[in-house]
Amino acid sequence: MSSPKKRNNRKIILQIHKILGLITGVVLFIVSITGCLWVFKDEIESFYTDYTYVTPQEQEFIISSKVKSIAEQIIPNKTIHGVIYGQPNEAIEVVFYQAEPELFYQSVFLDPYSGKFIKRVDNDSGFFAFVLKGHIRLWLPEAIGSRIVSYSILLFLVLLISGFFLWIPRNKKNWRQRLKFDWNSKTRWKRKNFDLHSITGFYISSLGLLFAFTGCVMAFNWFYFIAYIATGGDKAPQFILPQNISTTITNSDKNPPYDQLIPSLYKAYSEAKSFELHYPENDSTTVLVEVSNSAGLYYDMDYLFFDQNTLQEVETTSIYGKYKDAGFADKVIRMNYDIHVGSIGGLAGKIIAFLASLICASLPVTGVLLWYGRAYKKRPQVKEKLASAYSTQM
Known part of the structure; x- marks a missing residue:
């Protein structure tokens, strides 16, 4: 059994996790989905950019x-x-x-060879320009949107760390439930949703931290300099x-x-x-x-x-x-973007980045459903009791 102090600490962490999740949920969902789409930009564009060849x-x-x-x-x-x-x-x-x-x-x-004009392209329009604008500024004005995204990604680091502490089972016998989906025909959707949030969150947490960290390096100059100095630059x-x-x-x-x-x-x-x-x-x-x-x-x-x-x-x-x-620190910083989009690992790395980003997009959804289920689960019971009490008085 956990001590009262540990239970109290867990409640505090849960409260922080819940509040930050509700604040940043929509932003993290958009950033993750647009990140999925951006990963294969070069491969998709290659199907319709034949004008780049001579x-x-x-x-x-x-x-x-x-x-x-x-x-x-x-x-x-x-x-x-x-x-x-x-x-x-x-x-x-x-x-x-x-x-x-x-x-x-x-x-x-x-x-x-000849200097002949082939094509003029507007890089600030089209599908992937739209995706990028959503990813870095939520399609809002730069001064507003980029700040919202930057600080949401910073809070995502806190969400991932707090989520890991909440994932740790209180009892040893519950470890299996936190590591694999153990569903059957009687498993309720609330349990399935909890497992989707906690189990997938655990397995994706390391890649999520990597995405968030590399995102913060690009978003904040102070984070960029700290990362460089901390690695010996x-x-x-x-x-x-x-x-x-x-x-x-x-x-x-x-x-x-x-x-x-x-x-x-x-x-x-x-x-x-x-x-x-x-x-x-x-x-x-x-x-x-x-x-x-x-x-x-x-x-x-x-x-x-x-x-x-x-x-x-x-x-x-x-x-x-x-x-x-x-040097080592120089390479860490120079690799930042390639790590962020998964291209550092070639096609396999991009596939991993795509799937990881997609799973990250699911976490705000399952998290909101968890919050909704816990916040409103007692309301139907209260209504039933009130109705029962009223009928007995008639």
Whole structure:
């Protein structure tokens, strides 16, 4: 038998668990369901993005400055975020992005050999854009929705921990009931609902904690820095764009030196999946090229910085440099997104993430049903007693 103090502590934990569950239930349900859908975004989009492929040719890609010129004619007066160069059979993607004065996020696809315009795509519309908006801000204005989601995920950590303590059986003989479904024809739906909430909650708790933790790393800067320092990080965990080493400004009448970068990088990184070039922001900043070394993954990318005048490679003090130079804490942070969506484990990891997120979505539903059953189970009995008492007086 448990002591009165333990029973009292359990009641307090149950009350906290119940209140937090009712407060965050709808948010966690939406975030979990949209998370399920987002997991297989790349695989689903591959069925209808045939415009991203071209016929390979025996010639060099058009130079980067030419790509910039063509793209700016198609979408003038907007900021180019980067240019993605893929394999010989893939179109060049020019990504336009700016947050102010209003969000603009579109891509232009060009033939890498001729520069011919293929397609313009609005990345802020469509099914998966809708899913993402629900996942990160509940389709509400950014300032409001993102805060609600962020703090709900933080509270989800508390829910999972408190749920584990409530799951622990009071008696040894009840362990079996907490580890497996032991249903028969006489098992009532309330018992089944309780088992669905407690047993599946227990088995999914570790993955739920992982989703919540990685979500908090992306949602809160303070959480991000604590996670990095706690794992032994000693570099600058934020992204840093180094300045040029040289002071000589390139003659604007000639092709800029960065036109030579992509051809040389294709030779140096022959196994790379793609290269994303970011044009220099001004005369003093370096040229950034992100080298994707694995399809569908971000953690092992190489971030290369080059003096825009001399193309001399510039080192960075940030964790976002060459992957081979990354320490344990650097890798933990860099793997965060890939872990969050399950892609770190390939297709199997995505399937696990999908199922785990789906089960997480069921927890608020079964939890509300538990609360409803306990809060209102006595009301019918009270009504029956009142009716019986009234009839006896007649």
